[in-house]
Amino acid sequence: MSALVLMAIAIIAFFIAYKTYGTFLAKELELDDSRITPAHTMNDGVDYVPAKAPVLLGHHFASIAGAAPIIGPVTAALFGWIPAFLWIVLGGIFFGAVHDFTSIVASIRHKGKSIGVIIEKNMGDTGKKLFNIFAWLTLVLVIAAFANVVANTFVAVPEAGTASLLFIAIAVFYGFVVYRNNFPVIIGTVIGVALLFLAIWVGVMFPLALSKEAWIMLMLAYVVVASLAPVWILLQPRDYLNSFLLYGLIGGAVIGLFIYNPTVELTAYGGFNTKLGWMFPVLFVTVACGAISGFHSLVASGTTAKQIDKESDAKFIGYGGMLIESTLAVVALITAIMLSQVDYNAFMVAEAGKAAPGPVALFSTGVAGFLEKLGIPFTTGKTFTSLVVSAFALTTLDTATRLGRYVFQEYFEKAAAAKGKSESAMTKFGTNPIVATLVTVVVSGWMAMGSYSAIWPVFGAANQLLAALALLAVSVWLAKLGKKNGYVKYPMFFMFAVTLTALGQLIYKNVIGGQILLSVVAIALFILAVILAIFATKTLKQATNDGKGISA
Amino acid sequence: MILVREQDEIVAACCVPFEGGFVKELGKLDLFLSTTEMIQSTGELYQRLKNDYGHTVDIDIVDPRNQGYLFPRLIKDIIHFKVPMVQAFKTIFALKVPAVIYNGRLISSGKKQFSSKTYQYLKQELIKNNQ
Numbered sequence: 001m002s003a004l005v006l007m008a009i010a011i012i013a014f015f016i017a018y019k020t021y022g023t024f025l026a027k028e029l030e031l032d033d034s035r036i037t038p039a040h041t042m043n044d045g046v047d048y049v050p051a052k053a054p055v056l057l058g059h060h061f062a063s064i065a066g067a068a069p070i071i072g073p074v075t076a077a078l079f080g081w082i083p084a085f086l087w088i089v090l091g092g093i094f095f096g097a098v099h100d101f102t103s104i105v106a107s108i109r110h111k112g113k114s115i116g117v118i119i120e121k122n123m124g125d126t127g128k129k130l131f132n133i134f135a136w137l138t139l140v141l142v143i144a145a146f147a148n149v150v151a152n153t154f155v156a157v158p159e160a161g162t163a164s165l166l167f168i169a170i171a172v173f174y175g176f177v178v179y180r181n182n183f184p185v186i187i188g189t190v191i192g193v194a195l196l197f198l199a200i201w202v203g204v205m206f207p208l209a210l211s212k213e214a215w216i217m218l219m220l221a222y223v224v225v226a227s228l229a230p231v232w233i234l235l236q237p238r239d240y241l242n243s244f245l246l247y248g249l250i251g252g253a254v255i256g257l258f259i260y261n262p263t264v265e266l267t268a269y270g271g272f273n274t275k276l277g278w279m280f281p282v283l284f285v286t287v288a289c290g291a292i293s294g295f296h297s298l299v300a301s302g303t304t305a306k307q308i309d310k311e312s313d314a315k316f317i318g319y320g321g322m323l324i325e326s327t328l329a330v331v332a333l334i335t336a337i338m339l340s341q342v343d344y345n346a347f348m349v350a351e352a353g354k355a356a357p358g359p360v361a362l363f364s365t366g367v368a369g370f371l372e373k374l375g376i377p378f379t380t381g382k383t384f385t386s387l388v389v390s391a392f393a394l395t396t397l398d399t400a401t402r403l404g405r406y407v408f409q410e411y412f413e414k415a416a417a418a419k420g421k422s423e424s425a426m427t428k429f430g431t432n433p434i435v436a437t438l439v440t441v442v443v444s445g446w447m448a449m450g451s452y453s454a455i456w457p458v459f460g461a462a463n464q465l466l467a468a469l470a471l472l473a474v475s476v477w478l479a480k481l482g483k484k485n486g487y488v489k490y491p492m493f494f495m496f497a498v499t500l501t502a503l504g505q506l507i508y509k510n511v512i513g514g515q516i517l518l519s520v521v522a523i524a525l526f527i528l529a530v531i532l533a534i535f536a537t538k539t540l541k542q543a544t545n546d547g548k549g550i551s552a
Numbered sequence: 553m554i555l556v557r558e559q560d561e562i563v564a565a566c567c568v569p570f571e572g573g574f575v576k577e578l579g580k581l582d583l584f585l586s587t588t589e590m591i592q593s594t595g596e597l598y599q600r601l602k603n604d605y606g607h608t609v610d611i612d613i614v615d616p617r618n619q620g621y622l623f624p625r626l627i628k629d630i631i632h633f634k635v636p637m638v639q640a641f642k643t644i645f646a647l648k649v650p651a652v653i654y655n656g657r658l659i660s661s662g663k664k665q666f667s668s669k670t671y672q673y674l675k676q677e678l679i680k681n682n683q
Binding site for chain 2: 043044045046047049051052054055057058059061062063064065066067068069114139142146179182183184185186187230231232235236239240242243244246247289293295298299302303392395396398399400402403405406407409410463
């Protein structure tokens with residue numbers, strides 16, 4: 001069967017869902033364009049400023065897109081293409097897009113405040129405290145998962161390792177030229193992109209072959225330095241070039257896919273019990289951002305909610321934006337399922353004493369095949385794609401390390417404030433930025449040394465737990481208003497069920513497999529999930545009782 | 553009219569939203585200091601134009617990283633408003649952040665503080681077009 005058939009089914013399903021279920025949600029949420037949004041009521045031309053829907057969709061999509069919606073579907077193909085495809089499409093329609101859409105609407109109705117503030121307002125201090133504990137663990141998992149993925153990629157595609165190191169130098173150069181010396185953007189970009197292709201050429205000529213452990217150590221050293229440096233030196237310029245690469249990659253991959261017209265070779269059903277775990281729940285946490293991502297609630301309730309021009313735009317940006325991301329996830333899935341089972345296993349299943357090349361190497365090989373149809377040499381296409389996905393992952397590593405540091409420091413500050421001791425040795429130790437960075441990085445690095453198939457599902461579970469929390473916040477908010485909330489409440493219960501069972505199973509698997517630190521983190525997340533699930537039920541019951549008879 | 557300026561946040565980091573206000577609240581420091589100044593400056597121009605002309609002026613604030621929107625829009629405006637070739641090249645190739653583009657023409661580029669000259673020019677153009 002042609003993989004384009006799957007692509008067509010997904011696009012048609014997303015279109016119909018947008019027109020029907022999206023419209024149903026808009027009615028349930030009582031979207032009303034005569035109700036003025038915070039972008040107008042609080043318009044300051046700075047944070048709150050109305051933006052046209054296509055402008056905001058472009059920005060919102062660039063914020064939610066990245067490496068995870070590519071890595072997750074490729075990994076989940078181990079369960080067979082039918083389960084993975086169904087969860088991306090149905091999960092995207094009934095869970096992910098609902099999550100993003102309702103998060104934006106909830107934020108708009110709370111003056112554009114973040115989902116954290118909405119949780120605090122609707123669930124009190126306990127919810128907020130649990131949310132904060134959860135944040136650090138999640139960030140540590142993010143660093144471990146992405147460092148592991150990038151290291152495996154560089155081992156498998158050493159050309160991308162060289163090119164990525166050069167890309168860092170190019171970003172610093174771009175930062176000095178454009179951000180510091182105000183060089184014209186387009187000329188700067190053309191030069192930046194030309195240098196990028198030069199870096200790819202150098203990478204192809206001089207691949208840097210290092211071990212996985214050496215790459216992880218190198219990346220952790222980089223991330224410590226990068227996360228302590230001012231953002232304009234590396235993070236901002238790399239981000240600018242990344243956004244250019246994002247559109248380049250998506251455009252090239254989609255056009256190439258239609259010309260290549262791959263056939264589905266991978267098994268339709270890979271069995272209920274795989275190396276990753278049982279299909280329920282592990283499939284659902286593995287696909288991650290391709291179907292639903294808790295992190296999107298943070299984006300949705302940030303810039304997006306502050307700049308929504310009219311309420312009806314929330315459907316286009318929130319619901320539509322997530323469906324575009326799911327479409328990208330289908331493209332990623334196709335790069336996996338166009339391979340035979342033997343070829344897929346060669347990329348994804350580790351051999352004794354040797355890590356598997358991993359999902360990024362697989363995706364890059366697939367996209368390189370598509371790009372070859374556009375006249376781009378295979379090795380160049382493969383290095384380019386690996387470089388792009390790794391660049392997103394490196395940005396994630398940098399930002400996660402910074403946020404992990406802040407959360408760590410804040411914990412010690414608050415603990416000291418609660419005890420009335422601000423100058424104790426422990427407080428000084430915990431609030432020191434270098435100490436906070438090193439603790440975060442060392443814990444992550446230790447986990448990153450483990451196997452990819454062990455780390456990714458735990459990371460996915462943390463992501464989905466965040467999604468459950470965001471859905472909980474929206475459910476409580478709607479219940480307090482006395483409105484129907486089944487379309488968020490049932491997905492929330494499902495996501496709690498998924499994360500609890502997934503974490504339970506992953507703890508068992510990791511304890512047996514000797515992954516001690518990962519097991520400890522998974523146990524902590526499991527306890528947190530149980531507490532939150534009990535808390536959710538109580539809060540929701542109380543909110544439903546309180547909300548009876550109250551109109552919006 | 554398009555005001556081109558960056559947001560104080562990092563995009564393309566799907567799993568870790570990194571927005572200026574959020575980081576400031578959590579980390580108690582302004583990482584995006586120069587971007588913040590630029591946002592303030594464009595914000596002042598935006599407010600002034602909106603106060604003076606209200607709904608008669610259509611202003612879009614666009615991040616230069618939003619390339620899926622910005623460059624197609626620039627090309628569209630250049631064609632729609634029949635911008636002369638030299639001006640069109642200037643709009644595309646001389647664009648520095650922050651920038652003001654009015655009907656496909658680059659009015660101001662790379663000036664962190666917008667001059668009263670820029671405002672006066674826009675005022676004249678708006679009056680001309682509203683007549």
